[in-house]
Amino acid sequence: MDWASLVGLLVGIVGVLFGQALEGGHIDSLIQPAAFVIVVIGTVGAVLLQSGTATFVRGAKMLQWVFVTPPDKSRGLAQQITLWSATARREGLLSLERYVESVKDPFTVKGLRLIVDGIDPYKIREILETDISTYERRERQAVKIWEAAGGYAPTIGILGAVLGLIQVMENLTDPSRLGGGIAVAFVATVYGVGLANMVFLPIANKLKTIVADEVRRREMLTDVFCSVANGDNARVIEERILAYR
Template structure:
């Protein structure tokens, strides 16, 4: 669990509620189902229209990374690379085949297989870089659904405000119904701006950071596999790894 993410979200919400209380307001005044439906459902519809179903579902699935980040494999990876390079130096590249079945990461297994197959290092780099580019493009597009939501939500909040004011104008002769329309008008704007800046945009930026870290890990592995293919000394490979830290 990433407690910093959870604390950040709760702190942002607490700041708004505390400010509302200090101004003498009540929590009930911020709970407007109509405004929530307008902003949230409208935003989701806009994002789905922009991204398509597959990208939308992938971006929604990535949400768990904000609170439960993917495991940090850097320590075990460094140890594994040391074993690979030493084994290849002593027993040859074919000896690395026994490590492939124990690797759970598809990219790592693919790289090891290319090394074992004796693929030319330049061709190997080309193959792996295409894999990295495809991965990065797919994951970044999925993460951008949250950035898109952060862009649409404030505008849809304004739309909710206009709808609330229209409701007010239609009921000028009935003062008992004016308060509800005005409340929806202002609260819809709060929902739009608040969700964009406290939830959607921070989530997008965090997911982009996680994707960038994974891309950097794969780039490091690409250098390692090409070095193995070239028959570089384990010490040289270790120095290249240090450059990524």
């Protein structure tokens, strides 16, 4: 669990509510189901229209990474790489096949199989870099749904405000209904701006960092696989690893 994300979200919400209380307002005045529906459902619809179903679902699944950060796959990787290098130099590249079954990461498995199959190091780099590029493009497209939500939410909040004002104008002769319309108008704007800047955009930026870390790990592995295929000294491989830290 990434407690910083959870605490940050709670601090932001409490800060807004506390500020509302300091100004003499009531928290109940910020609870407007109509405004919430307009902003949230409207934003989801706009993002879905922009991204498509597959990208939207992938981006939505990424939300768990914000609070439960993916395990750091680089831990212990240095020891594995040292073992691979020593084994390859001592017993030949085909000896690495014994490690393929024990590795769960698909990218690592792919790299080891390319080495075992005797593929030229330059071709290995080309194949793996294409794989990295595809992965990065797909993941960044998924992350963009949160950026898009951060862009659409304030505008849809304004739309909610306009709808609330329309309701007000339609009921000028009935003072008892004016308060609800005005509340929806202003609270919709609060929801739009608040969700964009306190939820959607921070989520997008954190997911970008997680994707960038994974891309860097894969780039490091690509360098390592090429070095192993070239038969480089273990010290050279170690220096390549250190360059990514």
